[in-house]
Amino acid sequence: MTVAAQADDTSVRSDSVRSEPVRTRALIIGTGFSGLGMAIALQKQDVDFVILEKANDVGGTWRDNTYPGCACDIPSHMYSFSFEPKPDWRHMWSLQPEIFDYLKGVADKYGLRRYVRFDSHVERAHWDEDESAWHVFTADGDEYVAQFLISGAGALHIPLVPEFAGLDEFEGESFHSAQWNHDVDITGRRVAVIGTGASAIQLVPAIVDQVAELQVYQRTPPWVMPRPNNALPEWIRRVFTEVPGTRALTRLGIYWAHEVVGFGMTKQPALLRVGSWLGKWNIRRSVKDRELRRKLTPDYRAGCKRILNSDTYYGGIANPKTEVVTDRIDRFTANGIKTADGRERPVDVVVFATGFHVTDSYTYVDIKGPGGEDLVDRWNREGVEAHRGIAVADMPNLFFLLGPNTGLGHNSVVFMIEAQIRYVAQAIAAVDKAGVKALAPKRSAQDEFNRQLHADLDRSVWSTGGCSSWYMDSHGRNRTLWGGMTWQYWLATRRLRRSEFTFSGR
Ligand code: N01
Numbered sequence: 238m239t240v241a242a243q244a245d246d247t248s249v250r251s252d253s254v255r256s257e258p259v260r261t262r263a264l265i266i267g268t269g270f271s272g273l274g275m276a277i278a279l280q281k282q283d284v285d286f287v288i289l290e291k292a293n294d295v296g297g298t299w300r301d302n303t304y305p306g307c308a309c310d311i312p313s314h315m316y317s318f319s320f321e322p323k324p325d326w327r328h329m330w331s332l333q334p335e336i337f338d339y340l341k342g343v344a345d346k347y348g349l350r351r352y353v354r355f356d357s358h359v360e361r362a363h364w365d366e367d368e369s370a371w372h373v374f375t376a377d378g379d380e381y382v383a384q385f386l387i388s389g390a391g392a393l394h395i396p397l398v399p400e401f402a403g404l405d406e407f408e409g410e411s412f413h414s415a416q417w418n419h420d421v422d423i424t425g426r427r428v429a430v431i432g433t434g435a436s437a438i439q440l441v442p443a444i445v446d447q448v449a450e451l452q453v454y455q456r457t458p459p460w461v462m463p464r465p466n467n468a469l470p471e472w473i474r475r476v477f478t479e480v481p482g483t484r485a486l487t488r489l490g491i492y493w494a495h496e497v498v499g500f501g502m503t504k505q506p507a508l509l510r511v512g513s514w515l516g517k518w519n520i521r522r523s524v525k526d527r528e529l530r531r532k533l534t535p536d537y538r539a540g541c542k543r544i545l546n547s548d549t550y551y552g553g554i555a556n557p558k559t560e561v562v563t564d565r566i567d568r569f570t571a572n573g574i575k576t577a578d579g580r581e582r583p584v585d586v587v588v589f590a591t592g593f594h595v596t597d598s599y600t601y602v603d604i605k606g607p608g609g610e611d612l613v614d615r616w617n618r619e620g621v622e623a624h625r626g627i628a629v630a631d632m633p634n635l636f637f638l639l640g641p642n643t644g645l646g647h648n649s650v651v652f653m654i655e656a657q658i659r660y661v662a663q664a665i666a667a668v669d670k671a672g673v674k675a676l677a678p679k680r681s682a683q684d685e686f687n688r689q690l691h692a693d694l695d696r697s698v699w700s701t702g703g704c705s706s707w708y709m710d711s712h713g714r715n716r717t718l719w720g721g722m723t724w725q726y727w728l729a730t731r732r733l734r735r736s737e738f739t740f741s742g743r
Pocket residue numbers: 308309310311393399414431432433434435436437454455456457543566590591592593707
């Protein structure tokens with residue numbers, strides 16, 4: 238690899254605005270699993286690249302989310318790179334610090350930090366037809382020019398705080414779960430957690446013993462499956478480390494166990510009844526109060542919203558310090574939260590575990606393709622679609638990792654990311670082999686892919702399960718999840734079909 242694009246000279250950034258754009262062959266956005274994995278693939282392929290990272294360290298989701306109890310809900314032997322196994326994970330479902338350490342370790346092992354421009358928040362990009370290159374601009378005015386633009390930003394990184402009336406009058410502390418304010422001491426305070434999704438069910442049991450009073454504002458109850466997650470004993474970790482094949486077999490077992498759930502979600506939603514039984518049992522064993530049990534029991538099919546896992550959530554909810562509030566939040570006041578029944582509860586600290594801007598996450602970067610076509614306008618008009626969830630018709634050399642409809646409700650997204658990385662690497666190789674400068678999927682190929690995808694999604698539990706979820710856009714179309722088994726996605730992206738692309742720029 239040539240050194241022209243390496244960020245050695247600027248890995249410690251200067252504050253002065255650069256006058257000359259930085260030129261490279263590939264520009265990667267983000268340093269989570271996607272960005273780091275892509276960088277490793279490009280290194281192997283000897284393609285020059287620069288990585289733009291909005292924060293001051295690598296790690297993506299696992300750097301940002303530091304709330305108490307933060308952990309992964311997919312077992313780590315599966316939620317890690319296939320080419321970079323870690324046999325000695327301390328828990329089956331790892332806690333955030335260990336996953337963050339893992340990603341930092343991967344970045345260091347492959348020497349990736351020197352390619353990263355930290356504190357570089359990408360704001361806009363446009364395609365220059367004469368040059369066959371993307372011009373990319375960061376918030377502080379730096380310009381980058383690259384033949385290929387690869388977003389590894391994902392869709393779960395822009396915190397969503399709902400616009401509650403009176404929020405600006407509230408005099409206590411408040412923050413989003415993904416922006417946990419560690420300077421605020423919650424010990425002995427009255428704390429409100431808004432939301433009962435994946436983040437809330439982890440943080441509620443983690444903080445309940447510390448606070449004086451915990452109000453949990455629940456709009457829709459989640460299905461929560463039992464999950465023991467004690468630290469793995471030393472001998473098991475030694476077996477994974479020392480006995481050949483045990484870790485790989487475990488990974489395989491985890492993969493297929495999760496695929497069975499995926500089969501229920503995508504092909505046979507009726508099978509998910511088993512999930513409802515398990516979820517109800519999980520409530521019954523921790524919650525004795527009948528009225529509280531009723532409040533906590535979902536009325537939609539398990540799997541319609543993300544299935545959650547915890548052995549401790551309902552214990553935290555049943556704690557005498559906890560109150561589950563199901564009345565709608567009417568407004569915030571200077572001292573607390575007022576619900577629709579007219580009752581005001583005083584609060585010292587509010588945690589918004591209210592999720593992320595997902596189906597509108599694309600509106601946060603301004604991308605203009607050939608002829609100045611605005612991708613945000615196109616996706617607003619036509620819905621968010623990409624070819625195989627990665628490349629976009631008539632948008633040359635533009636790739637999304639974990640792009641439209643490639644998230645999962647049942648298995649490890651790292652598996653999807655690796656399939657996409659291989660596909661993007663093949664696309665770059667195909668451009669080089671053809672002796673051209675760019676490629677973009679044909680409209681017809683993209684339309685056909687999405688027609689089949691949405692036919693599958695229409696039969697899935699996400700469409701038929703009787704819930705509303707952040708998987709759906711404002712028109713009720715699932716723009717977030719893959720509609721089949723993950724091995725089907727692997728097959729669909731295993732070989733880039735040149736006939737599905739238009740090549741340009743000699
Ligand atoms: O967010 P969510 P999250 N008034 O969107 C409620 C990943 N993740 O941060 O269900 C009142 O799931 C909303 O209510 P409702 C994972 O992919 C992974 O918890 O819309 N309540 C819901 O209860 C996950 O799925 C891990 O009715 C309001 C909650 O806020 C994704 O991140 C760990 C409201 C939002 O739940 C998001 O999870 C954590 C309002 N106006 C997160 N607006 C892993 O382990 C929203 N809510 C890998």
